[in-house]
Amino acid sequence: MKRTAGNRAARRPKPVQRIDLNERHLKLRWVLLVVVLLIGGTALIYGLTHSLTAEAGWRVIDSDGSAGLTCAGDFVFQYQLGASGASAAAELKELTSLYTEAAATAYRLFDAKDEYQGVVNLATINRHPGEPLEVGETLYRALSECLADGARYLYLGPLYQDDWALAHSADDREAAEYDPGRNEAVRAYRAEAAAWIGDGDEITLSLLPDRRVQLDISEGYLAFAEDAGITEFIDFGWMKNAFIADYLAERIGSRGFMHGTISSYDGFIRNFDTGEYAVNLYDRQNSRPYQVGVLRYDAPSSLVTLRAFPVDSAHEQWFYTWADGAVRTPHLDPADGKPKDAWRYVTVLSDKLGCGALLMKLMPVYIADRADEADLLNLAQDGTALAWPGGEGLEVSAVGDISLTVQ
Numbered sequence: 001m002k003r004t005a006g007n008r009a010a011r012r013p014k015p016v017q018r019i020d021l022n023e024r025h026l027k028l029r030w031v032l033l034v035v036v037l038l039i040g041g042t043a044l045i046y047g048l049t050h051s052l053t054a055e056a057g058w059r060v061i062d063s064d065g066s067a068g069l070t071c072a073g074d075f076v077f078q079y080q081l082g083a084s085g086a087s088a089a090a091e092l093k094e095l096t097s098l099y100t101e102a103a104a105t106a107y108r109l110f111d112a113k114d115e116y117q118g119v120v121n122l123a124t125i126n127r128h129p130g131e132p133l134e135v136g137e138t139l140y141r142a143l144s145e146c147l148a149d150g151a152r153y154l155y156l157g158p159l160y161q162d163d164w165a166l167a168h169s170a171d172d173r174e175a176a177e178y179d180p181g182r183n184e185a186v187r188a189y190r191a192e193a194a195a196w197i198g199d200g201d202e203i204t205l206s207l208l209p210d211r212r213v214q215l216d217i218s219e220g221y222l223a224f225a226e227d228a229g230i231t232e233f234i235d236f237g238w239m240k241n242a243f244i245a246d247y248l249a250e251r252i253g254s255r256g257f258m259h260g261t262i263s264s265y266d267g268f269i270r271n272f273d274t275g276e277y278a279v280n281l282y283d284r285q286n287s288r289p290y291q292v293g294v295l296r297y298d299a300p301s302s303l304v305t306l307r308a309f310p311v312d313s314a315h316e317q318w319f320y321t322w323a324d325g326a327v328r329t330p331h332l333d334p335a336d337g338k339p340k341d342a343w344r345y346v347t348v349l350s351d352k353l354g355c356g357a358l359l360m361k362l363m364p365v366y367i368a369d370r371a372d373e374a375d376l377l378n379l380a381q382d383g384t385a386l387a388w389p390g391g392e393g394l395e396v397s398a399v400g401d402i403s404l405t406v407q
Contacts, residue, residue: 058084194337
């Protein structure tokens, strides 16, 4: 898509000016140089020392940037340093290294566009249809959960690409090039693409023994894809962070760190311990989100929230809000490729399922043509809690041992 180039002259380098150096006061200059180096060295030592020291208590753990591209920017990792009795500084150092490496690994595994040496990821599968490929345990389990009960959300990769472009449109004029609700040609294309996506005879990912997978695509779909410029046949799209949250929590927990929480900007949370946690609940009125309550719970749990509107700028990555206040969401139904939000919001919490498995149970009820409260309540099993907008306002339901309150 063409963009305005701007004033090219403004980017030209300024004319070179000749400056004669004054060679007087050389001794003074050397003294000043030594002072500057001492100050810089002291600041560097202080920074390193400060980064390796920590007081006990809650702290946000950041990626240190040593592993290149990571998914850490999508998450907030908070940990109660020293809660296990270990040194807070030692825990901080180990957690930073572990989180950085895990976030980089997750980024590569779930990348549907780019391949990486030594990694079999979604992009590898997309580029090798018809070939059995051995994948790691993390990706194999995520694919298994996403395909459970015959679900076909994973095959919406081509439409998720368009949704991402729509969400990052600069203005309504550009957005109209991607939104099927406001562009008839786009609507026709997406209907045709959805017909290929929804047909198991045209595209299917088989889960084979020994963690092998095979993507099979018909010649007809491949021809359509070539004409349409489709390269990402399977992709978790906006669902990705639910499965990554599970991976990050399990990697960290496997090293004995059990006093923290991982939360993504788009509503996926994993808690490690039995401490009390709280999450804000939001509704929307007159095109504005507002807080309707605080959900408090006290069990190691997974929490998934789906909303028909963005809450803040970070959450907007998969949403586009038109100038008239209408919101375009990425919650697509594989049956027809259309966005559907049967509820303004639903929060589901479980102490038995991970975020990925919990999301897959919620999606057929949330991404539906109509809101059915009976279907929603059928999700409530032992160790599950729900929060949703009922007829009288915020409704909650908890089943099992979870202690849940709303304020």
